[in-house]
Amino acid sequence: MGAWVGAAIAVGSLALSMSWGRIRRRKPDSLVTHFAMAGLAIVAMYLASGGRWSEFGLGLGSFHWNPSLLLWVLPTAILTIMQLAASRGRPSNDPHQLGPVQTVLRVWIVASIAEEVLTRGLIQRLLAPLSTTGFRVAGELVSVSVLVAALAFAGLHLVLVRKMGAKAAPVIVLAFLLGCVAGVYRQATGSLIPAVIVHMLFNIGGTIPMWLAPRRARSQSKPAAGT
Secondary structure, eight states: OHHHHHHHHHHHHHHHHHHHHHHHTSOOOHHHHHHHHHHHHHHHHHHHHSSOGGGGTOSOTTOOOOGGGGGGGHHHHHHHHHHHHHTTTOOTTOSSOOOHHHIIIIIIIIIHHHHHIIIIIIIHHHTGGGTTOEEEETTEEEEHHHHHHHHHHHHHGGGHHHHHGGGHHHHHHHHHHHHHHHHHHHHHHSOSHHHHHHHHHHHHHHHHHHHHHHHHHHHHHSOOTTO
């Protein structure tokens, strides 16, 4: 049920964004999509629980800040640097094509929060009966509810296929892995906060190398002084 509810909200959010785009005679706006996604998910949470928000991770739970969380910026940073090296420093497949301020607002903050509210907040909670079945990795339980929510999260990124073609495949796989990591944190702490933090760090790691690459390429292409 949880996956179907999540799918309905994702499709409904995109439909609202497309309708808003038609009214303004523009392409669908990801900001509208994500605000609609978070809003509809919160409404569904209320209808399902009568306002018991902590059940959906909307609280601190047992979460305590640990600086080791910051290490989750590394996977996407390393992969992006490798990708840039293979393409000789040309960030040719950036799907967002946004300036720094828009990227921080839309990708780092709004997308991270909205997608976590839907997948780890709503969907993973509705799949709670499956949270005791799964397998362990490094001592942490990766439950069926975590896996299904991660698959739903990866599914949200299928829209990138239209823009990126086959190059979207690594992004979708990485989204699934991120979903598993965020889901384990959500399951272990009862809070969405670490899931959102990890999500933001993945986005940050995938963005900053792209910002730095053009500068590096330009500096390397300049002739040495005195030539």
